[in-house]
Amino acid sequence: MYSIIVNKCSGNGKGALIWKQVKKALQTKEIDYQVYFTKRSNHATAIVREINGGVIIVIGGDGTIHEVINGLIGAKTPVGIIPAGSGNDFAKALDIPTNAREALDRILHGKQQAVDIGRINGKCCVTVIGVGFDGKVAQTVNASKSKRWLNVIRFGKLSYVISVFKVLLSYKPVDITITVDGHKEDITNVWLIAVANFPYYAGGMAICPNAKGNDGFLELCVVHGMSRLQFVRAFPGVFKGKHVSHPAVKMLTGKQIEISSSTAMIVHGDGEIIGQTPIKIDVEKEALNVI
Ligand SMILES: Nc1ncnc2c1ncn2[C@@H]1O[C@H](COP(=O)(O)OP(=O)(O)OP(=O)(O)O)[C@@H](O)[C@H]1O
Numbered sequence: 001m002y003s004i005i006v007n008k009c010s011g012n013g014k015g016a017l018i019w020k021q022v023k024k025a026l027q028t029k030e031i032d033y034q035v036y037f038t039k040r041s042n043h044a045t046a047i048v049r050e051i052n053g054g055v056i057i058v059i060g061g062d063g064t065i066h067e068v069i070n071g072l073i074g075a076k077t078p079v080g081i082i083p084a085g086s087g088n089d090f091a092k093a094l095d096i097p098t099n100a101r102e103a104l105d106r107i108l109h110g111k112q113q114a115v116d117i118g119r120i121n122g123k124c125c126v127t128v129i130g131v132g133f134d135g136k137v138a139q140t141v142n143a144s145k146s147k148r149w150l151n152v153i154r155f156g157k158l159s160y161v162i163s164v165f166k167v168l169l170s171y172k173p174v175d176i177t178i179t180v181d182g183h184k185e186d187i188t189n190v191w192l193i194a195v196a197n198f199p200y201y202a203g204g205m206a207i208c209p210n211a212k213g214n215d216g217f218l219e220l221c222v223v224h225g226m227s228r229l230q231f232v233r234a235f236p237g238v239f240k241g242k243h244v245s246h247p248a249v250k251m252l253t254g255k256q257i258e259i260s261s262s263t264a265m266i267v268h269g270d271g272e273i274i275g276q277t278p279i280k281i282d283v284e285k286e287a288l289n290v291i
Pocket of ligand 1: 007008009010011012038039040041042043060061062063064065067084085086087088089271272
């Protein structure tokens with residue numbers, strides 16, 4: 001049995017349009033399903049807890065996938081994704097087609113692949129956990145009116161870039177202590193720390209280009225000691241992962257990470273605000289089955 005969770009609001013209404021296409025395709029193929037529509041933030045987590053087995057299909061963006069995965073903790077129920085958000089970074093990382101019918105066919109015929117998850121303060125994340133500047137940007141994007149109208153003209157990803165420049169004007173780097181697999185380090189003037197299971201966030205920025213979501217490790221990117229101008233100059237490189245060779249960018253790899261900071265830093269996971277520092281993150285290997 002297929003249980004379909006639809007966030008009609010994802011991609012500023014793209015979810016509703018994609019659901020119509022998927023519904024038609026399922027009817028044509030005479031496939032049985034049960035559909036659930038999310039009515040509010042975190043509703044997808046509650047819906048998943050009511051579903052017993054079968055396959056869960058998510059029509060939504062990374063935020064909806066994040067909520068679904070947090071309802072699944074401990075269960076091995078396979079999850080299929082039909083991308084309908086503005087960023088769709090998880091779908092991009094797994095090469096899931098952006099075309100709804102193709103994504104559906106892949107679920108109906110596809111085989112399962114096991115994917116790691118990052119755990120932070122009792123929450124699960126599949127793409128990237130972002131700390132500091134990133135957290136502030138995620139907060140700004142989620143509150144942004146421009147994301148809505150940019151989605152309408154199919155430029156939703158641009159809202160991340162606009163928010164980066166908005167936050168850049170006022171953000172103050174802080175000092176941190178980071179421990180990766182027992183190795184403790186103090187780093188001053190830190191803009192951001194990204195802890196990645198997969199390479200992309202914010203609509204295709206390859207912040208940790210070598211992250212592999214099934215190797216049992218997380219890849220970290222720490223940006224520190226940069227002036228505002230240097231940050232602006234280095235920023236375009238992130239779309240192709242070229243920032244990693246910048247002298248003010250430190251790349252690390254590990255399984256257990258602890259971060260504390262001189263001033264609290266906002267933390268997001270999969271683009272959803274999770275809390276603030278201090279945080280502890282670890283990775284659970286192959287905890288999720290994606291179909
Ligand atoms: N009925 C609803 N009304 C308002 N918000 C909702 C509703 N259902 C779910 N949500 C919220 O919508 C938010 C955005 O969803 P989602 O992340 O899937 O789309 P997106 O932001 O367009 O895509 P992406 O994260 O890939 O950029 C989620 O935080 C979710 O909690």
